[in-house]
Amino acid sequence: MQEDLALRGARYLRRRAFDWIAEVGRVTLLIGELFRFLAPGLRSFGLVIQQMGSIGVGSLWLVVVVSLFTGAVAAVQAAYQFSTVVPLKFLGAVILRSVIIELGPVLTGLVVGGRVGASIAAELGTMKVTEQIDALRAMAIHPVRYLVVPRVVASIVMLPIMVVFANAIAIFGGFVVAVTSIGVSAHTYVIGLKQFFYLKDLYSGLLKAFFFGGIIGTMGCHYGFATEGGAEGVGLATTRAVVASCVLILISDYVLAHMLFRFIFAS
Amino acid sequence: MIRIRGLTKRLGTKQVLDGVDLDIGKGESVVVMGRSGTGKSVLLKHVIGLMTPDQGSIEIDGQEIVGLKEHDLDEVRKRFGMLFQGAALFDSLTVGENVGLALREHQRLDEREVRRRVAERLEWVGLSGVEDMKPASLSGGMRKRVGLARAIAMDPQVILYDEPTTGLDPIMADVIDQLIRGLQRRLGVTTVVVTHDLVSAYKLADRIAMLHDGKVVFTGTVDETRHTQDPLVRQFVQGSSQGPIAV
Numbered sequence: 235m236q237e238d239l240a241l242r243g244a245r246y247l248r249r250r251a252f253d254w255i256a257e258v259g260r261v262t263l264l265i266g267e268l269f270r271f272l273a274p275g276l277r278s279f280g281l282v283i284q285q286m287g288s289i290g291v292g293s294l295w296l297v298v299v300v301s302l303f304t305g306a307v308a309a310v311q312a313a314y315q316f317s318t319v320v321p322l323k324f325l326g327a328v329i330l331r332s333v334i335i336e337l338g339p340v341l342t343g344l345v346v347g348g349r350v351g352a353s354i355a356a357e358l359g360t361m362k363v364t365e366q367i368d369a370l371r372a373m374a375i376h377p378v379r380y381l382v383v384p385r386v387v388a389s390i391v392m393l394p395i396m397v398v399f400a401n402a403i404a405i406f407g408g409f410v411v412a413v414t415s416i417g418v419s420a421h422t423y424v425i426g427l428k429q430f431f432y433l434k435d436l437y438s439g440l441l442k443a444f445f446f447g448g449i450i451g452t453m454g455c456h457y458g459f460a461t462e463g464g465a466e467g468v469g470l471a472t473t474r475a476v477v478a479s480c481v482l483i484l485i486s487d488y489v490l491a492h493m494l495f496r497f498i499f500a501s
Numbered sequence: 502m503i504r505i506r507g508l509t510k511r512l513g514t515k516q517v518l519d520g521v522d523l524d525i526g527k528g529e530s531v532v533v534m535g536r537s538g539t540g541k542s543v544l545l546k547h548v549i550g551l552m553t554p555d556q557g558s559i560e561i562d563g564q565e566i567v568g569l570k571e572h573d574l575d576e577v578r579k580r581f582g583m584l585f586q587g588a589a590l591f592d593s594l595t596v597g598e599n600v601g602l603a604l605r606e607h608q609r610l611d612e613r614e615v616r617r618r619v620a621e622r623l624e625w626v627g628l629s630g631v632e633d634m635k636p637a638s639l640s641g642g643m644r645k646r647v648g649l650a651r652a653i654a655m656d657p658q659v660i661l662y663d664e665p666t667t668g669l670d671p672i673m674a675d676v677i678d679q680l681i682r683g684l685q686r687r688l689g690v691t692t693v694v695v696t697h698d699l700v701s702a703y704k705l706a707d708r709i710a711m712l713h714d715g716k717v718v719f720t721g722t723v724d725e726t727r728h729t730q731d732p733l734v735r736q737f738v739q740g741s742s743q744g745p746i747a748v
Contacts, residue, residue: 360592368551369589373603373655374575380606 264456267378268386275383285388288353290396293346300345301400304337305329305407313416322418326426329408331435338401339439340487343446346393347479351454354385355475358458359468367459377459386451393447394440401439438494445490446483453479502527502691503548503659508557509715510543517543518554519715530685530692532702534737535712536746541695542586544712545661548693549581550574561659579607582652582690583661588644590636590651596623597632600650607655622650625687626680642673649680653688660684662694666701678704699738703727711737713746 276282312328358381361367367377405427412418457475461467503525510518517540525531533541546552548559550566559566566577590599601619604610610618616632623629626646636644645665652660665681666674678701685692694705702709702723709726711719711734719726719734726734736744 357593364587365585365589366591368546369583369585369591371551372549372578372581372583372585373606373651374578375603375606376571376575 260460261452261456264378264382264459265452268382268452271376271379271383272387275379276387278380278384281380281384282387282391285384286392289346289350289385289388290392293349293392293396294399296345296349297342297396297400298403300341301338301403302407304341304400305333305404305409306411308332308337308404309408309411309416313412313418322416323422324426324430325412325416325418326405326408326423327430328426329412330405330427331430333404333408334401334439335435336439336487336491338404339397339442339446340483342397342400343393343443343450343483343487344480346389346396347446347450347453347483348476350389351450351475351479352472354451354454355458355461355471356468358455359461359471362459362461363464363467382451382455382459385455386448389451389454390444390447393450394443397439397443401436434499438490438499441494442487442490445486449482449486450479453482502529502562503693504558504560505544505548506558508544508547508559509555510540510547510552511555512543516715518547518557521557521712521715521717523710523717523720525691525693527691528685528689530682530694530705530707531710532706532708533693533695533710533712533717534697534699534702536737537697539712540715541697541712542663545583545663545693545695549578549583549661579603579655580658581661582655582657582659584645584648584652584663584665586664586667588636588648590639590644590647592636594636595632596628596634596636596639596647599636599647600632600654602651603655618654619650622654623647625653625684626650627676642669642676645669645673645677646680649677649684653684656688657690659691659693662692662696664696664698665694666696666698671700674698674701675704677701681705699740 308329309325312325313322316322316325358367361381370377370380409420409423412423413420454475457471457478461471503523505521505523508518508521509516521544523531523533533544535541543552547554550569554567557567561577561580564577566574569577590596591602594602597616597619600622601615604615604618619632620629623631626649628643628646628650631639631643631647636647639647662681665677669677681692681694682705684690692705694701696702706723708720708722710717713733719729719731721729726738729735732745736746
């Protein structure tokens with residue numbers, strides 16, 4: 235009985251491992267097709283602009299709210315942890331660096347990943363189950379060129395732009411809290427910002443955002459195209475796209491941080 | 502024009518197509534009928550290269566399309582138009598953009614010419630002046646007609662219809678049937694219709710093929726279909742649950 239259970243467990247794990255490998259293979263093929271159709275896809279520039287509006291402008295208010303409170307919380311937490319150990323004149327510097335290196339790109343990536351990844355997967359998933367993708371192919375229009383390239387390119391372009399916004403708003407949120415409730419003067423906060431601002435920190439955050447944008451667009455499209463069945467399939471695709479985007483953003487954040495700060499910007 | 506030989510396709514555990522042989526002549530209107538789930542739509546998707554068979558051959562004007570690369574297949578597809586079962590209109594585009602999409606993508610026409618052609622095709626299907634409407638605001642019959650206008654936008658040589666009258670009331674179904682027949686006569690296009698609607702089949706067909714158990718088990722004219730002694734066809738035509746077709 236126990237042996238049977240172990241055997242079934244082993245079979246299940248083997249099946250899941252194969253499924254996972256197949257999934258990685260399908261994503262790799264999609265990325266390959268994305269590069270293949272990049273140039274022709276970009277010729278339909280109107281579609282890219284349309285997606286940039288939908289992805290960027292549509293997510294802006296969400297990013298503003300999240301960033302504002304992220305900066306505010308960062309100020310409160312930093313002030314609490316500094317206590318008697320670190321002078322509060324460094325508050326601006328700590329908020330600045332934590333925001334532009336980590337909090338800005340990652341939180342923007344997760345929030346946009348949730349909204350945009352779900353939206354792309356739901357849209358393409360619905361197109362798949364209602365035969366709209368087949369209709370495109372029947373009209374000799376390649377779905378990767380017409381649907382995937384504009385969405386992934388728009389995500390890659392818009393995410394760094396949104397991160398710049400998010401950084402500015404988070405630093406402003408921290409400023410408001412620092413000045414109004416922690417007792418740091420505006421002058422001290424701004425001096426801290428200026429003293430510890432390094433361009434490489436900003437670049438590292440933007441580089442992360444570039445990759446996060448690619449992950450969000452690609453995962454949304456991949457799970458949208460993989461949708462099977464009806465409404466249930468669309469729901470499942472949406473959930474999977476969001477989960478995969480978030481997990482991959484966090485994993486790639488670590489990998490990029492390791493590469494950037496241990497090797498590239500180490501000196 | 503279209504020559505299908507030994508076409509097989511397995512989906513999951515089900516052998517959907519099991520050696521389909523079918524010839525469709527230039528300018529001919531062939532209706533493929535059969536019970537729901539017998540693989541009629543799957544057959545149609547193979548003809549336009551949306552699905553790849555496990556085995557078999559499909560020749561279009563003497564050119565083998567099985568195994569063609571996507572790019573070469575696209576050149577073949579430009580000679581086809583297809584009306585999908587649910588019309589498959591692009592929700593994010595207006596009616597005019599739906600009908601003009603292939604023209605904008607494949608032909609270097611100025612915008613005025615594209616708009617003229619879109620208006621003309623919509624007029625042919627009896628829907629003038631709906632260019633700015635969104636598909637979501639159309640009725641089922643209107644969606645099918647817009648799908649039809651989109652299918653004929655590129656002046657195709659072959660039009661494929663997947664259950665064109667399913668889900669429509671009998672009067673609208675007759676409107677669609679007349680449009681299909683009218684377009685075939687007007688444009689001289691080869692027409693392939695898959696349906697289980699006998700009324701439509703009789704109106705549309707020069708020749709009827711019946712698909713059963715993954716094979717074409719009968720082909721004949723409308724009269725031959727009506728009067729055949731083939732027990733499979735008779736059971737289907739009579740709409741009887743008793744007979745060789747297992748329910």
